[in-house]
Amino acid sequence: MSFNLVEIIVFLPIVAALAILVGSPARITAFIAAGANLVLALFATLQYANVTESSGASYYLISHRVFLTHVTESGPISFLSLSFGLDGISLTLVLLTVLVTLAAVWVSPPESKIRSHQRLYYLSSLLISGGALGAFCSLDLFFFFAFHELALIPTFLMIGIHGHGKQRVRTAWKITIYLGVGSMILLAGLTALVMALGGTTLHFEAMQAYAEGLSPETQRWIFLTLMIGFGILVSLFPFHTWAPAAYAEAPAPTAMLHSGVLKKFGLYGLIRVAMPMLPEGAAYWQDLLLVLLLGNILIIGLVTIAQKRFDTLLGNSSVMHMGYIFLGIASANTIGFEGAVLLMFAHGVSIALLFALCDRLRTQAGTLEMSKLGGLAKSAPAFALLFGMAAFASIGLPGFANFTGEVSVFFGSFLKMLEEPETGIQALQIAAMLAIWGVVISAVYMLRAFRAMFKGPAQEGLALTNPTIFERLPILLLVAALLTVGFYPESLMQFLRPTIETLPAIAKISF
Amino acid sequence: MPAYYLEVIVVVLGLTLLLVEAFVPLGDRRSLAWLAALGIGVVLCLSFLVSTPEQAEETGRFSALYATDGLALFYKRIALLTTLLVLLMSADYRKILHQYTDPERPQSQAGLGEFFTLPVFACAGLMWMASATDLISIFVSLEAVTMTFYVLVAFMRRNVGSLEAGVKYLILGALSTGFLVYGITWLYGITGQTELSAISEVLKEGAVSKTAALFAFALILVALGFKVGAVPFQFWIPDVYQGAPTPITAFLSVGSKAAGFVVLLRVSEPFIASELISSNVITILTVVAGATLVYGNLAAIPQNNFKRLLAFSSISHAGFLLMALASTPAGGAISQFSISPVSAISFYLAAYLFMTLLAFLVMTLVRTQRGGESIDSFRGLAKTSPFLALTLLIAMMSLAGVPLTAGFIGKFYVFLLAVNQHHYWLVALGVVGAAAGFYYYLKVVRAMYWEAPEDTSAPAIEVSMPTKIALILLIVAVFIFGLDPAPLML
Amino acid sequence: MLTLGHYLIASGLLFSVGFIGVLLRRNVIIIFMCLELMLSAANLSLVAFSRYNQTAGLPDYNGDVLVFFIITVAAAEVAVGLAIIVALFRSRQITDVTAMNSMKN
């Protein structure tokens, strides 16, 4: 029963969670599992790097365990199989998950400080991480969907038990049922897709082979269902109302993992399943997607400006940044997709970083009401510096990964105008121009928050301590990740570019 | 070893148990339960050695009456496993039972013996139903099972609820039998046959008057709908499930529902196969499935008695199962999709067995040691006994259809089938139902994990060894078959 | 000359009388009787069918065999049913069906 590297990466957190359940010390096991996973992921990246040159296949480090076969005249093909594999996109998202998980476990308080259900605190972070890893690496549509849902109950319990604020029970209910409905709609869409593609297999590549035969009408309504399903999971504009409150009231690790990592599942789903298999459907609904993502950027952007508390501000800002990634996906060309995946990585790391700092602020300063805080930079300059870096990263300052992602998304949305100059400015370009105004909105709310909390005269009775070296390490880890991808984007692009250029049914660069 | 030996052995087991209870001076009646459970266990193992029809030597008239195909064996094992676990539950439940049978004499365990043997006879009836392919044997086996359940439901003489539930179940059960019989007569009248295979030939030729055939099917559907808990006939379920003793509610919700579905599968097959009436049959099945989905899931939302909640949950699962049944390709066409409604329904029922009995096992323990059936009596269970809380959490996750549990794969197949047959309205109702499921299944989880226990001094619930093993096995089953459904696929 | 139709109408009427009896009457015992009425209606139509379904001149006796089964099952049902009704009567001294609604919505 030999285990492939990717399987180890996926099942390590889940096994660690079970170990904690059975009784092994929670924080240490979680630490070991998260650390080991980071090392394994880096090892997989190295292996992936030198494998890429040799063969032209799209997936690497494949493991394939067939559970159900479907007998066809040309012999049995795998209907349901637990198969994992890595390509550029899933590798980037695996790295994101592993990084954020380590940071989340690192930032969680030691068991002594947690009131009750200590084991659950660490167990749920590991389950969410394992679920995300499983979803990102799975090549089988069933397990792609199944692993993602692993995180639903842990989030419910974590927000309910360890969350902050009086409303947390209501918010826990809301996020669970909302995501439950979203995943059920997605399930209906996916089953419709499976059946439309012959219903003989759930494996991505095999399904892709059937994709040509689909008539545009079926493509349209299936893509709409998938878009709504994925949209709810990713807090696309009208379906976003669960996200801000949930992230604000969730405990630090859950907020970090859910907004940083799990939300990328829907986007990954759009890139991996919806766009390649339903190209006409995607083209048909592009205008609707553009309007919704502008809702994300402009309307939720302004709503973020109106927030009085920093954690709800962060929650809304994570909803707003989804708009850019959707813009990358909506442009349906290689540059847009590369920008989208880069932005997924960058936003994941930066929002996790911000939630970690925000949680530390909440524990030390007692409140996150921006009007009550002020002049904290005087008492904790190092913390202010780190917070500044995270804030500027999230509003897209060059040198950080977010800017690289945003720039490629914007270039992607103008690529069509470059390739066919006679078409001139289309809906996509107008949407992109309006979306760029989001850059100003994010600067406004982030700098207002930074100015209100850290600058100005020091307030009496409000002192922040500088983080100790041990506390600083996870934050520096995430900042280092943002800087590496910001200054040297080729570190991720060398994997992303070949994969995205071989993705079927999206426009390539031809000039 | 031909298949019907299994039923014979079970009946003999029941009789010996009665004799032992009558003559052997037993210290504690509970040993009867272990004996019964042991016997049932042995028969379960035997069921794996049963020779399938090819090896069976005699063909004769009997094989028309009694089928030993894969489907029959599958549902026999479901019946045996359910009885085994119900016996386990009743062993735990004897204190409450004793309290309501004759409270004056604390030591005497007068009525207890029958409570352990009747399920064995009911199990024999269920096994027979699984392989009944003739109208007469269907009717007889069905009545045998309902008869035993009448007694079991009304067993707690001193408890008002139990008696009331018994009477309700009796009257409405008898009413549905009346319709069953009338349906059988009409079916026999128009086709002149009583074996299902012969009936399907006659219906395929279509030499029969359409309205008469549909009328016969409607009548039979009334009776089977009642048995399975489909919408227009499900009003008895909440009251009877709440009133009956908890092990019997579990037996009813799993055993009788599974047997009801296997009979429904066998009876509806000829009607769906004949082009003459298949479109009408599919329509009525779709309507009933949709209504059951809506009623089962939505009425469960305001419930706060856990037993009643599980009753509505069993109705909602019946809805999903009917959705699969309604997605059989009409007119006997075979769809290229590799999973047939029969295998989907069988897998769903097996998964349903694991998760529901898991929930009932925990509920029996909480009922006996916390004294309440409402969700509030589960408060703070996570602090007082974390293992039970975790088990109930897993059961609720699986019932709600959270992936990587057997419950989800069941729902996944049902959705696949429904989409394959373009029943998009059913899929939409399924989505709403499953979403509502997320709410009412997690209500108890909230009670367990967030609210503090009412009296913090209550001792932790102690779980006897066999029950603990059963719980662990069921949890493993829920996850294993949630990951790899192959072993349970027909 | 009595044809199959007459018998069917008779058994149909009998069945509906039994059914309406169950709906309207309040006393449990009376309801029980009406249930038996419905079963006997089924027997009547069964016998009629087997009488008129001639196969090569001889009536098809399958229906009659089924009648015997129905009669025995009805008997067993009555035995068990009455036992429960008696137990209910002993514990609550009522036979009125409408009084039994301790469990609702």
Add this chain to the structure above:
Amino acid sequence: MMEQLPWLILLLPLVSAATILFVARRVPNISALLSTGSALVTFVMSILFLGFGDDAVVPAYPWLWLGGTLEKGLVLEIGLQIDQLSRGMMFVVTTVGFLVHVFSLGYMRTDDGKARYFAGLSLFMFSMTGIVLANNFAMMFVFWELVGLSSYLLIGHWFQKDSAADAAKKAFITNRVGDFGFLIGILLVWAISQTVNFDRMETFFAGNPEVGSGLLAFAVICVFCGAVGKSAQLPLHVWLPDAMEGPTPVSALIHAATMVAAGVYMLARVAFLVEASELAAHVIAWVGGITALVAALMALQQDDIKRVLAYSTLSQLGYMVMAVGLLAAEAAMFHLFTHAFFKALLFLGSGSVIYACHHEQDIWKMGGLRKKMPLTFITFSIATLSLMALPWVTAGFYSKEAILAAAWHESAPLFVIAGFTAMLTAFYMTRLVLVTFFGKARTEHAAHAKESPPVMTLPLILLAIPSVIAGLPFFYERVQATAPEHHGEGSMLVLAASVITLIAGAGISFWLYKGASEDPLRIKLLARKFYIDEIYQGIIRVFQDGVATLLSIFDRYIIDGLIAQLPAYATASIGSILRRLQVGNLQGYAFLFALGVILLIWITLFNT
């Protein structure tokens, strides 16, 4: 080795900023010397550059390779362009940068955030060099934002002061608004010319001049937005006066000589774009002209010494932008070149005055400093004369002359505006010098003011030299290839106009402010800066914050209500209705059973 030199000049300040931030934070003096050292080295290297002669080709580093091949596909690279335009600008940036560093050694000696200050300065030098040497729009945009960041850090250096924190935030956000337009401009130009590299872009536009005029005009105007944001042209000028909250050397370096000039430099770099679209050039010219006029008007009534100089910078920048708009990019660069020196000198001079008067900035609380601070007075008046464009003697004359000549040739109304602004410039500068240095000391501080230490006066002297000779051909040729010629027709008229305006402006101001102890002119409108700040504040409060609160209510109640709460309420209520169907009594159930049977039979029999 020679082609590695440009990389060194770019990365040295970054290295110094990084070392200060991570290593030398605890030891402020060392970090100060480190930063000044790096400024000196870059200054020396930029002089070496001047001797470069041909344009050395520097290998570019592919920063973000988005697709296609390295040559053909979309590759955003960090490439350095060394031509006479960038060499000249580098000379200006490094000279003023180095002198400001030296001045800061004295000015910031006692500041507690000294290490952070010098790290900010080095970061600024890095970003500014990045903009100057950039050979493509993407890289320029990257450093454009980094310059915005460093100005945010430096303006908000004394972050304890609320006004400084707000000024920094205001500067960054206004710059961001400019960057919004700039990014759209870059993307449109990229879409039109299929490249972001300046050289390839130039060959493209040279190749087909009849490219879509409407789209190109919009694209160029968007690119111009970037310049408006950075060089504080009219709509987005509000941040520059507030930026005076930062330490004075910062104002000198960033808000006089280099950063604000970045916008003009960028327009000069893409002059071919401006030429390609006639409508855009027209817009640019008029925005420049109006900014010059309005800024000069506002400068008349300011009492804070640094605010006067800030508005005068605005007005001079208006001149340069107008020149670019009139397709006279060389004149603009020439004026930028000379203006950098004397405006830096003016700011440093005012810094030395403020330092002497114990951080007093209001000119009416000074007076009579002529005798007490002779050196500062002399250098300050030289720079003032150069700003007022005293003919033949000062550098300012030559460069302003070039712009007036260009205005004369292109459009009469702009020439009139330029002339009138020149007069206003003369007026407010004379007022400034008279009130600050002449008459008697009005406050204690002014009375006890004494000359600043040599470390601060040395840069003043060093800057005074170029303020005079920068305009002369022998100096300018060495730095810029072609000085704009003087002897076109009508140059005599232009000369006469500038002389007349100079005398008129200075005269009136001299007559008004000779020995005045408080400001005789009381024009509320100008003192309150045309109430533009208040108007902007109102717009933000209504359109942004008002709409934001409205939207957040809309979001919490209506969207959430419709999409989440309504369905939840609907299902729950249906649930409770269905639940009441369980009536509890047997007859009820039997009745519902009967109803069910009838319904079932009806559906099976009567519809397909």
